[in-house]
Amino acid sequence: MGGKEGWVVDRSVTLAEVAEAAGVSVATASRSLNGSRDRKVREDLRLRVLDAAARLHYSPNTHAQAVARGQASVVGLVVHDITDPYFSAIASGVIRTAEEHDLMVTLATTYRSTQRELEYVRMLRSQRARSIVIVGSRFDDKEAHAQLAEEAELYAAAGGRMALVSQQRLPVDTVLVQNRTASRTLATALHGLGHRRFAVLAGPSKLLTSTDRVNGFRHELDKLGCPVPAERVHRGAFTRDGGYEAMSRALDEGVDATCVFAVNDVMALGAMAALRDRGVPLPDGMAVAGFDDIATLRDVTPPLTTVRLPMEEMGRDALRMTLSEGHDEPRSIRVAGEVVLRESTPALSEMRPPAVTRPCT
Amino acid sequence: MGGKEGWVVDRSVTLAEVAEAAGVSVATASRSLNGSRDRKVREDLRLRVLDAAARLHYSPNTHAQAVARGQASVVGLVVHDITDPYFSAIASGVIRTAEEHDLMVTLATTYRSTQRELEYVRMLRSQRARSIVIVGSRFDDKEAHAQLAEEAELYAAAGGRMALVSQQRLPVDTVLVQNRTASRTLATALHGLGHRRFAVLAGPSKLLTSTDRVNGFRHELDKLGCPVPAERVHRGAFTRDGGYEAMSRALDEGVDATCVFAVNDVMALGAMAALRDRGVPLPDGMAVAGFDDIATLRDVTPPLTTVRLPMEEMGRDALRMTLSEGHDEPRSIRVAGEVVLRESTPALSEMRPPAVTRPCT
DNA sequence: CTGTTAGCGCTTTCAA
DNA sequence: TTGAAAGCGCTAACAG
Numbered sequence: 001m002g003g004k005e006g007w008v009v010d011r012s013v014t015l016a017e018v019a020e021a022a023g024v025s026v027a028t029a030s031r032s033l034n035g036s037r038d039r040k041v042r043e044d045l046r047l048r049v050l051d052a053a054a055r056l057h058y059s060p061n062t063h064a065q066a067v068a069r070g071q072a073s074v075v076g077l078v079v080h081d082i083t084d085p086y087f088s089a090i091a092s093g094v095i096r097t098a099e100e101h102d103l104m105v106t107l108a109t110t111y112r113s114t115q116r117e118l119e120y121v122r123m124l125r126s127q128r129a130r131s132i133v134i135v136g137s138r139f140d141d142k143e144a145h146a147q148l149a150e151e152a153e154l155y156a157a158a159g160g161r162m163a164l165v166s167q168q169r170l171p172v173d174t175v176l177v178q179n180r181t182a183s184r185t186l187a188t189a190l191h192g193l194g195h196r197r198f199a200v201l202a203g204p205s206k207l208l209t210s211t212d213r214v215n216g217f218r219h220e221l222d223k224l225g226c227p228v229p230a231e232r233v234h235r236g237a238f239t240r241d242g243g244y245e246a247m248s249r250a251l252d253e254g255v256d257a258t259c260v261f262a263v264n265d266v267m268a269l270g271a272m273a274a275l276r277d278r279g280v281p282l283p284d285g286m287a288v289a290g291f292d293d294i295a296t297l298r299d300v301t302p303p304l305t306t307v308r309l310p311m312e313e314m315g316r317d318a319l320r321m322t323l324s325e326g327h328d329e330p331r332s333i334r335v336a337g338e339v340v341l342r343e344s345t346p347a348l349s350e351m352r353p354p355a356v357t358r359p360c361t
Numbered sequence: 362m363g364g365k366e367g368w369v370v371d372r373s374v375t376l377a378e379v380a381e382a383a384g385v386s387v388a389t390a391s392r393s394l395n396g397s398r399d400r401k402v403r404e405d406l407r408l409r410v411l412d413a414a415a416r417l418h419y420s421p422n423t424h425a426q427a428v429a430r431g432q433a434s435v436v437g438l439v440v441h442d443i444t445d446p447y448f449s450a451i452a453s454g455v456i457r458t459a460e461e462h463d464l465m466v467t468l469a470t471t472y473r474s475t476q477r478e479l480e481y482v483r484m485l486r487s488q489r490a491r492s493i494v495i496v497g498s499r500f501d502d503k504e505a506h507a508q509l510a511e512e513a514e515l516y517a518a519a520g521g522r523m524a525l526v527s528q529q530r531l532p533v534d535t536v537l538v539q540n541r542t543a544s545r546t547l548a549t550a551l552h553g554l555g556h557r558r559f560a561v562l563a564g565p566s567k568l569l570t571s572t573d574r575v576n577g578f579r580h581e582l583d584k585l586g587c588p589v590p591a592e593r594v595h596r597g598a599f600t601r602d603g604g605y606e607a608m609s610r611a612l613d614e615g616v617d618a619t620c621v622f623a624v625n626d627v628m629a630l631g632a633m634a635a636l637r638d639r640g641v642p643l644p645d646g647m648a649v650a651g652f653d654d655i656a657t658l659r660d661v662t663p664p665l666t667t668v669r670l671p672m673e674e675m676g677r678d679a680l681r682m683t684l685s686e687g688h689d690e691p692r693s694i695r696v697a698g699e700v701v702l703r704e705s706t707p708a709l710s711e712m713r714p715p716a717v718t719r720p721c722t
Numbered sequence: 723c724t725g726t727t728a729g730c731g732c733t734t735t736c737a738a
Numbered sequence: 739t740t741g742a743a744a745g746c747g748c749t750a751a752c753a754g
Contacts, residue, residue: 012489012519014731025741030733042739057515062487063433064731066424067746074467082456085657088449095443095470104484106435107468109456123465126423128373154418158373240660266657273660296446296627296655299601299634301662375747386725391749403723425747428730 013056022052029053033060066128071159075319076124078108078117080136084239084266085294086311090135090165093315101323103130110136112238114144121151125158131322135165135315137209137238145169161322165314167208173321174332175314179209179291182307182337183216183261186289188224189339190259190305194348195287196226199257201246201267203238210238213263213291232257236267243270251278258348259287265294265306272300272344284352287345291337303342309335374417383413390414394421427489432520436680437485439469439478441497445600445627446655447672451496451526454676462684464491471497473599475505482512486519492683496526496676498570498599506530522683526675528569534682535693536675540570540652543668543698544577544622547650548585550700551620551666555709556648557587560618562607562628564599571599574624574652593618597628604631612639619709620648626655626667633661633705645713648706652698664703670696 019029024045032041032049041049052058066072077094079087091107098105106127108120117134124132132155138145149170152162156172163173190198200217203210218228232255236246243262247270250260262268268290272282280286283302290297293308317333380390385406392402393410402410413419427433438455440448452468459466467488469481478495485493493516499506510531513523517533524534551559561578564571579589593616597607604623608631611621623629629651633643641647644663651658654669678694 012731015733016731026732027734027741027743028739031740034733040739045740059483059486059515059519061428061489061731062484063424063427063489064746065733067422067428067748068731068733070746072424077468081453082443083446083449083453083656085444085446085449088444088446091468092442092444092470095468099470104488105468107438107452107456107466109453109460122420123423125420127465128422128424154420158420240657269657269660276662294657295444296601296630296657299630299661301637373747376749377747387748388725388727388750389723392724395749401723406724422747425730426749428732429747429749431730431749 012061013058015058015060018049018053018056018058021056022048024049033058070128071130072128073102074104074106074127074129075322076106076108076120076127076129076132078110078120078124078132078134078136080110080112082107082109085296086264086266086292087135089295089311090315093312093317094133094135094319095315096312097316097319097323112136114139114141114148118144118147118151121148121155121162125151125155125160128158129160131161131163131319133163133165133315133318133322135318137207138164138167138169140206140208140211163318163322165318167212168332172330173318174330175318175321175335176332177209177309177314177335178337179212180216180219182339183213183291184220186261186291186307186339187217187220189341190261190287190289190345191221191224191226193287193341193345195259195345196348197257197259198226198228198232199250199255199260200228200233201243201250201260201262201271202233202235203242203263203267205235207238210263217261236270238264238267240266240270240273243267244274245270247271247274248278251275251280257286258351259289259345261289263291265290265292265297265304268304268306269297269300281352283344283346284350287351289345293340302344305342305345306340307337308340309337373422374419376419376421379410379414379417379419382417383409385410394419431489433489433491434463435465435467435488435490436683437467437469437481437488437490437493439471439481439485439493439495439497441471441473443468443470446657447625447627447653448496450656450672451676454673454678455494455496455680456676457673458677458680458684473497475500475502475509479505479508479512482509482516482523486512486516486521489519490521492522492524492680494524494526494676494679494683496679498568499525499528499530501567501569501572524679524683526679528573529693533691534679535691536679536682536696537693538570538670538675538696539698540573541577541580543700544574544652545581547622547652547668547700548578548581550702551622551648551650551706552582552585552587554648554702554706556620556706557709558618558620559587559589560593560595560611560616560621561589562604562611562621562623562632563594563596564603564624564628566596568599571624578622599625599628601627601631601634604628605635606631608632608635609639612636612641618647619712620650620706622650624652626651626653626658626665629665629667630658630661633665642713644705644707645711648712650706654701663705666703666706667701668698669701670698
């Protein structure tokens with residue numbers, strides 16, 4: 001702990017000490033250091049304060065500032081799981097935008113528990129966060145929505161602004177992913193490649209993002225005249241392992257399909273692993289499509305057909321909406337998603353004739 | 362905003378209001394709500410307070426709490442890039458551990474700028490964060506270390522505790538990844554598979570994690586009698602694209618190797634993409650090894666040989682060290698890393714005879 | 723056990 | 739322009 005000059009205190013330096021060292025009042029010190037809009041401080045005084053602050057290694061106590069001004073320079077970010085590349089990409093957009101506004105980010109992870117989500121929103125309200133961005137599929141759960149809606153109202157009443165990246169379920173700013181529409185477009189494209197018999201790997205039935213994607217996909221195929229029967233929809237967790245298991249089960253049951261649609265990329269990844277493990281050649285033995293277009297997965301083989309979502313921008317826009325002033329009504333931005341056809345979904349005509357349709361014993 | 366009962370205030374409810382509504386003093390209200398170790402509150406009063414707080418939707422102002430008790434329930438987490446799966450995995454460990462201790466996490470992203478890193482550490486000191494966990498390779502930059510060291514000292518003097526996940530460069534808690542040793546073990550293993558001519562895809566020369574891995578690898582191969590000449594070390598960014606470019610350059614120069622070691626998994630991924638784009642069959646045409654064992658990449662084909670690092674645990678341990686009391690001296694934990702041989706590195710004998718060694722024109 | 727009150731560090735009127 | 743002083747919401751002595 002050998003200090004060069006002066007001693008190292010065991011406690012932070014306060015504004016008062018800086019003021020004293022500079023021979024000015026705390027008011028002047030405060031104004032010099034933060035230049036409130038409350039206008040000027042004589043230049044020489046200002047410099048003396050700045051100098052004293054630097055000399056003493058002054059570090060303003062943001063909590064005291066927050067208490068005094070009744071507002072903190074923090075935004076809250078709530079995601080399901082930060083290790084999931086979908087969330088980390090969106091988080092990245094939020095973080096970048098926060099930085100542009102000199103805001104710190106408090107990150108919370110719910111692991112898909114609505115209860116935890118609620119708790120974190122409460123904690124963020126306690127932190128007087130300027131805004132809260134909640135990322136991730138809503139659940140089919142009235143109770144949870146009602147509770148969150150109440151929190152949102154309280155938060156808004158306290159001057160906070162909340163944004164959701166997912167479905168529009170609350171009267172707050174929303175980045176709305178058009179899952180149904182995009183899935184329909186994807187279905188059309190795959191149908192266009194000649195496929196007629198499809199299987200779907202879905203996430204948990206309560207997860208709206210999953211059900212929206214499944215419904216859109218099936219709906220469109222209905223219209224195209226080749227409906228996907230319920231027994232061709234296999235559920236699993238919304239993760240790589242969920243995809244692996246759902247695909248395995250499908251194969252066990254002797255899935256009668258030439259193309260499988262996994263409701264997100266990580267599930268598709270798991271599905272491809274399962275297919276490979278069962279000796280199904282890819283992409284010839286089974287066409288596979290995902291959703292999201294996760295960057296890290298762009299190099300898998302065969303390259304995955306998917307629906308691209310501008311994740312960074314989604315995070316950016318969500319936070320921006322909450323930060324831009326001059327409009328009280330909640331706004332919403334629709335995100336379309338763009339179908340990207342790659343090698344994982346060959347045209348039916350290019351696939352090996354007897355697609356895998358036999359039950360495994 | 363139609364309130365059900367009572368009006369919605371435009372400002373948060375305070376402890377004083379709760380106390381009044383409950384007919385007790387603020388002290389009693391405070392004690393009931395947070396039960397300071399400062400002894401009991403009569404049960405009926407406590408319930409009245411809790412009831413009033415619930416009725417008024419009271420949300421404690423954490424900033425006021427932090428000011429009053431001189432300590433905040435926040436920890437800082439600083440990473441290079443949250444979209445990089447290496448960092449999100451470690452972040453996940455930190456976040457989980459923080460949750461266990463009822464601590465919120467403030468996340469900052471440096472994008473590999475030491476300047477930004479320093480700024481964030483300063484902001485976290487301002488936030489009076491209980492601890493700061495900095496994740497990611499240090500740089501070969503005395504100046505940056507000196508500045509960070511000074512900040513660390515000030516932070517410690519103010520009662521904070523800092524941990525580094527990377528190299529041991531500062532007198533703070535450290536999770537020390539044994540990059541050199543692990544790379545040497547990897548080299549031995551690859552040599553054992555019959556490989557004798559290697560190329561290395563390295564990150565920026567200032568990035569210690571990269572140089573440590575490169576040095577360990579080359580050092581061991583020296584000892585084994587098949588040194589990797591400097592011109593077989595190709596630098597690129599520490600990212601997927603960096604790996605792609607470095608590999609492409611290597612191929613352009615007619616790399617004379619049967620096995621290429623990329624200093625991390627994402628670079629290895631890029632390298633594999635580059636090889637594929639140039640028509641080099643994998644794994645027969647070139648063995649590829651990485652480092653980290655990123656979960657999302659476990660399903661790439663061919664499965665990647667790598668060095669497994671327990672990332673979640675590393676994050677967990679880093680935070681734990683800063684939180685456990687009763688020891689003033691900085692501690693450190695060494696993480697060994699475990700070589701995992703997979704199909705991306707076949708034995709030399711199983712590779713297609715004329716490994717790619719000709720220059721591309 | 724409960725209430726009074728003095729801070730915590732900072733911002734911001736309000737006078738001077 | 740500067741400074742004195744009144745808060746901001748909460749905690750923790752310190753009396754009762």
